[in-house]
Amino acid sequence: MPAASARIEIYTTPWCPYCLAAKRLLTAKGVLFEETDVSGDPALRRAMTERAGGRTSVPQIFIDGAHVGGSDDIHALDDAGKLDLMLGRTG
Template structure:
C-alpha cells in the first residue's frame, strides 16, 4: 500500500470517520495533529492548496481531500485501487 497521511484535530467527527474507513480497509496511516502543532496546519494548507479544514488526506503523495472525498472514492469503487497502486 502507498503511504497515507491524514491531518486531523482531536474530537473531529469527520476525522474519526475518515480514520475508521481507512482502518476498515486495513490501511496504515500517519496522523498529524494540527491542534497539537500549529506549524503543521501551515504545512497541511500548503500541501492541500489552501485547504484549512480537517481532515486533509494524502495517499501516496496525492491529495485526496477530506472525509467526504474519501467516502466518495469508496462509493465509486476507486479507493481500493488507489490504496493498492
C-alpha cells in the first residue's frame, strides 16, 4: 500500500518509550513521517510546545498541521477507527 498523502510530523526524544510506540504504530500503518528530535535544542522544544497548545511532553504529533496529541491520543484514534481517515487511507 502506498504511503499516506497526509503530512505527519512527530516531535520526539531518543529515550522516550511513548515516542517509540507512536512511531511503531505509524510504521505499522506504512506511512512516512517527519521526525524532529527536540532533546538537544531548547528552541525546537519551545516551538513544539507552542504548536501543541502548551503541551511539553513528547511525542507531540501533527497530521496535516493539526495537533493530534501524544502517543495515547494517536492510539485512541486508531482504536476508534479514525486514524486511517486522518492519514488519507481508504479501504
